[in-house]
Amino acid sequence: MTDVIKVAVLGAAGRMGSEAVKAINSAADLELVAALGSGDPLESLEGTGADIVVDLTVPSVSEANVRYAVEHGMHAVVGTTGWDEEKLQRLRDLLDEHPETGVLIAPNFAIGAVLAGKFAAAASRYFESVEVIELHHPNKLDAPSGTARHTAQLIAEARREAGVAPSPDATESDPEGSRGAVIEDVHVHAVRLRGLVAHEEILLGDTGQQLSIRHDSFDRVSFMPGVLLGVRRVGSAPGLTHGLDGYLELD
Ligand SMILES: NC(=O)C1=CN([C@@H]2O[C@H](COP(=O)(O)OP(=O)(O)OC[C@H]3O[C@@H](n4cnc5c(N)ncnc54)[C@H](O)[C@@H]3O)[C@@H](O)[C@H]2O)C=CC1
Numbered sequence: 001m002t003d004v005i006k007v008a009v010l011g012a013a014g015r016m017g018s019e020a021v022k023a024i025n026s027a028a029d030l031e032l033v034a035a036l037g038s039g040d041p042l043e044s045l046e047g048t049g050a051d052i053v054v055d056l057t058v059p060s061v062s063e064a065n066v067r068y069a070v071e072h073g074m075h076a077v078v079g080t081t082g083w084d085e086e087k088l089q090r091l092r093d094l095l096d097e098h099p100e101t102g103v104l105i106a107p108n109f110a111i112g113a114v115l116a117g118k119f120a121a122a123a124s125r126y127f128e129s130v131e132v133i134e135l136h137h138p139n140k141l142d143a144p145s146g147t148a149r150h151t152a153q154l155i156a157e158a159r160r161e162a163g164v165a166p167s168p169d170a171t172e173s174d175p176e177g178s179r180g181a182v183i184e185d186v187h188v189h190a191v192r193l194r195g196l197v198a199h200e201e202i203l204l205g206d207t208g209q210q211l212s213i214r215h216d217s218f219d220r221v222s223f224m225p226g227v228l229l230g231v232r233r234v235g236s237a238p239g240l241t242h243g244l245d246g247y248l249e250l251d
């Protein structure tokens with residue numbers, strides 16, 4: 001019989017954390033050994049024997065949580081947003097000092113969202129224009145979403161490699177910022193609407209045609225297979241993996 005993986009969830013009372021607790025409790029090969037909320041010190045992890053920390057908290061604390069895990073010999077699976085290039089580089093530097101440890105930073109755990117990003121990047125080489133729209137519930141703290149940022153970066157990278165120019169745009173005046181955020185030359189628009197969960201649409205346009213690639217998470221259970229995949233894989237994937245696609249055979 002293979003060993004059971006011991007898992008600690010940070011942000012366990014949150015929307016994602018509470019789903020993750022249920023998913024881990026339902027998996028025969030995983031054991032939930034700690035479920036921490038905002039009042040609980042990280043030191044409560046001591047003595048739990050946790051192999052993996054799952055971070056589903058808020059952007060302001062996620063980096064410190066992951067550093068603590070790595071420095072205490074635990075792998076980490078991270079869904080929390082806010083991991084910009086500076087934070088990622090600091091994490092790579094830390095992992096260089098802990099070469100056995102794995103960290104997965106997953107902007108989106110839903111397989112459909114991962115595929116939408118990959119498909120959009122591939123398609124964006126063949127279209128003159130591309131823009132990203134993300135749509136979420138109004139309780140979301142950050143905008144644009146981590147997923148939309150990641151998608152824009154994948155698109156920008158694919159277009160750079162293919163020598164595609166930035167999308168044409170004749171806008172001369174936009175005092176209210178109607179054209180959205182610009183992430184590596186890709187415009188990203190954020191909608192917050194009661195009733196929504198997590199949605200992303202990538203619009204690709206060229207003369208006489210448009211391609212739309214859309215993903216909808218209607219329920220947070222959509223993220224759980226990805227969380228469980230991360231938990232099962234991170235211990236055998238040392239270093240930093242940015243994006244769940246790093247654990248999938250998609251290329
Ligand atoms: N990667 C993915 O697939 C997904 C990522 N997310 C991201 O995950 C994060 C959490 O999202 P939600 O669950 O919707 O938010 P939420 O606000 O419902 O949950 C966050 C929880 O973290 C707790 N918390 C805050 N500081 C803490 C600390 N120091 N230690 C432990 N717990 C702490 C809060 O009290 C709260 O219960 C966000 O950054 C969100 O964007 C959300 C959905 C999917």
Ligand SMILES: O=C(O)C1=N[C@H](C(=O)O)C[C@H](O)C1
Pocket residue numbers: 081107108136140141144145146147148197198199
């Ligand atoms: O806050 C959310 O809800 C979500 N956050 C992640 C993001 O910012 O991309 C993932 C998903 O979109 C849901």
